[in-house]
Amino acid sequence: MKHKDFQNFFQGRALQFLVSAIDLALAEDGRDFTSEAVFSEQDAMRAQIRAKQDAVVAGAQMIPLILERTAAFCGLEKSWSLHIRVKDGERVAPGNVVALIEGSALLILKAERIILNFLTHLSGVATLANQYARALEGTGVVLLDTRKTLPGLRYPEKYAALSGGAANHRLNLEAMLMLKDNHIDAAGGIAPAVRALRARHSPCPPIEVECRTLEDVREAVSARVERIMLDNMTPQMQSEGLSLIPPDIEAEISGNVSLETIRDIACRARRRPDFISVGRITHSAPSADFSMTVMPMRNQKA
Numbered sequence: 001m002k003h004k005d006f007q008n009f010f011q012g013r014a015l016q017f018l019v020s021a022i023d024l025a026l027a028e029d030g031r032d033f034t035s036e037a038v039f040s041e042q043d044a045m046r047a048q049i050r051a052k053q054d055a056v057v058a059g060a061q062m063i064p065l066i067l068e069r070t071a072a073f074c075g076l077e078k079s080w081s082l083h084i085r086v087k088d089g090e091r092v093a094p095g096n097v098v099a100l101i102e103g104s105a106l107l108i109l110k111a112e113r114i115i116l117n118f119l120t121h122l123s124g125v126a127t128l129a130n131q132y133a134r135a136l137e138g139t140g141v142v143l144l145d146t147r148k149t150l151p152g153l154r155y156p157e158k159y160a161a162l163s164g165g166a167a168n169h170r171l172n173l174e175a176m177l178m179l180k181d182n183h184i185d186a187a188g189g190i191a192p193a194v195r196a197l198r199a200r201h202s203p204c205p206p207i208e209v210e211c212r213t214l215e216d217v218r219e220a221v222s223a224r225v226e227r228i229m230l231d232n233m234t235p236q237m238q239s240e241g242l243s244l245i246p247p248d249i250e251a252e253i254s255g256n257v258s259l260e261t262i263r264d265i266a267c268r269a270r271r272r273p274d275f276i277s278v279g280r281i282t283h284s285a286p287s288a289d290f291s292m293t294v295m296p297m298r299n300q301k302a
Helices: 003-009 012-029 033-038 060-074 105-135 154-164 181-187 190-200 214-222 235-244 262-267
Strands: 044-051 080-084 097-104 142-144 177-179 207-211 227-231 250-254 275-277 290-296
Touching: 003 154, 012 060, 012 105, 012 154, 033 105, 044 105, 060 080, 060 097, 060 105, 097 105, 105 142, 105 154, 105 262, 105 290, 177 190, 181 190, 181 207, 190 207, 190 214, 207 214, 214 227, 214 235, 227 235, 235 250, 262 275
Parallel strands: 142 275, 177 207, 207 227, 227 250, 250 275
Antiparallel strands: 044 097, 044 290, 080 097
16 A cells, blocks of 8 residues: 555545544543653654564554644644654564654653554554455455444544455445345335335435345345345355346355455355455454654653
């Protein structure tokens, strides 16, 4: 992922949500009474962020914004220099330097845990997403994330999935209309549910139908929806379901997908799915290991 992709992704509402998440993290920590007692506003510090494991980085491009919001929270002038050595989406090995920061000791120590929390969590998402994406290489099938994200961190986690090589499914409930079992049951079937959506919205966003049975697939095909999801089907049902979906309707497989099975799922049928969605790349990604070491650059106050 290129640096410009961060700027392209975090615009408008996405940027507002990111700023809100950073500000909430700052508010959760409150004032740093310990550092305020040990350091003065004139004291400076040098910090180095290093990887402690093999990982795909996500969140490094957020560091400038975190420093800006921290300075505003602490009432400090812009008093730092930053050199980011690794772009989001790049792979690092243990010992690789991700970023160097020089500036106010109060600023760096206040921002330290927030920077690391974002970096370790989002890099964990990117690293796991990358493992799944690499398992699909050469199949033509696209890895998708889901909305199974932490409240308040939807956009950062979706950005991290992109950094790892996944594609984003819908960012929110407005981007694509998905008919799930509750909607279908309440509407009396797939066909009336699709009609209700198209009657309500003009123009109507793309419609995806979550199918539980092969009969559901047939109904969704007849309704000419844009995408059909085969949800938690057995391997045999997946193959049969895919054969029922014409090429001009996108096919997605979801449910019970692991690193060990994803490639077989992508390749087992003659009609390959267009997408495989995996919730665990966001909801179950272990944090990647990064550390920050700091060194004062001036004498501390007595």
